[in-house]
Amino acid sequence: MLTIRALLDDPGLGLRLLVEGRPNALDDNVVWVHNTELPDPSPYLRERELVLTNGVWLPGADASSFVAHVFRAGAAGIVFGLRNQTPETPRAMIAACRLMDVPLLEISAKVPFTAVTRAAARHYAEARQASLLDMVRRGDELAKALTEGAGASGVLEVLRRDHDLPLSVVDRTGRLLAAAGPELSTEQLRVVAERLNGHPPPLEIDLGATVASVFLVGAVGEVDAALLCLRPSGELTRAERDALDQAARFLSLEVAKQQAVHAIELRFASELLDMILSGQHRAAEVPGRLRAFGVNPDGPLAVYALSFAGDSEPTLPGLAEAVAEFFLARNTPAAVAGATSDVVAVLPSRHCEDDLRELAEKLVNTIEFRFANRRTVVGIGGTAENSATLKQPLVRSRDACHVLRNRNGRLRVATFAELGTHRLLLGLHDEETLKDFADVVLAPLRRHDEHRDGELLRTVRAFLDNGGQWTATAEALFIHVNTLRNRMLKVTELTGRDVARTEDRVDLFLALEAGKYYG
Known part of the structure; x- marks a missing residue:
């Protein structure tokens, strides 16, 4: 200067x-x-x-x-x-x-x-040279910290050698990745998550007790986390801002690595769901996969399915991680898998049904605090004696979650048996019976679609999903209403079921739903 x-x-x-x-x-x-x-x-x-x-x-x-x-x-x-x-x-x-x-x-x-x-x-040239040398030196130290596995905490340690600043690294789900100085409270972390998910992202965040300067960390072109300095930006010197900017760029490498690890873990867990739903075909693989998550496959197991309710997206980035952190904080091993419409957790069932419900309520409260303004629901699928009988509790938990998500009410946690839905009736039948019923109703449509490259099955699903409304269904399929009517006439011809009749619609709907119970 x-x-x-x-x-x-x-x-x-x-x-x-x-x-x-x-x-x-x-x-x-x-x-x-x-x-x-x-x-x-x-x-x-x-x-x-x-x-x-x-x-x-x-x-x-x-x-x-x-x-x-x-x-x-x-x-x-x-x-x-x-x-x-x-x-x-x-x-x-x-x-x-x-x-x-x-x-x-x-x-x-x-x-x-x-x-x-x-x-x-001359003074400015010397100062600039000194600044560049500091940047190079600090860059070497930051790179060394990351390559040696020190992570975000190592990055903050390097920063603190040059500048005595209170720092935190928080991702966009409100998870504290590292801190040097006073740690943020749970409420402050929630505020940070809200602001990081806003558009445009902030340059400062009011945390009540202080105003934090924000240095954004983006791993894949989006804001994935932030390096927070618990001081207003106006109080930072140019040298401090330059150092924080540089550290944020290095943190993007660490966040990208963590995201890759999380993606692998989630895929590993998602494959577990596929194994369970495949029945006997992959049953032998399930115990080993559960053990990888610390879950004993030979003891009783419970299944939760969680999602956001109402018009909001059923899942958001970071939801599966938040669920996994909930169980980790309680020293409860759990295999947590994220899907498009829900997040599933398989965990040891050491408790009675009331205890499982209480744990689910705590899970809901934790997630709703983490993801503000999101109503969260959890479906409980019952208990399996061991990993060999997990399929039915898994399907039931997801069905219960689906029903809760689409119902307008205050019920946030429910077991499959409490909901009084057609899924309960389907769940009472064995797989062979359900498969025979679905084949009787839908086999003609499958054969037609296979031989003529048709879309009758997809059309029936869309028609039922849109409540039997012709215009809405045609728009969803991007076809003319007359084309839709011709397809439904073909459905009637092949199956003997007329979608204008309620009982025939029920047959088609239940046949489509039955497929979930036999993979």
């Missing part, structure tokens, strides 16, 4: 201090030097520039007016250059500077103003 004191300390300039000016004026930043002989240089002055003048303007203006113009422009101070015509600094100039607390320096007639300019340029 260039200051008046730095120029005074330069022996090659021989500057003499005549007026010190306001407190700390000699140590404030000087942005550059400005040579002028205008009686009023204020239109051309930048704030914090140091004015160099020989007083050529003196015959046409008085010193107090000149100083007043410089003062109003916010200049850093004045350097008066002596010459043959003015062998000493005018007393009026000194008096005016004292009156307005403007620093005043005197330079000998033997030293040209270009010497001051060269000194300022």
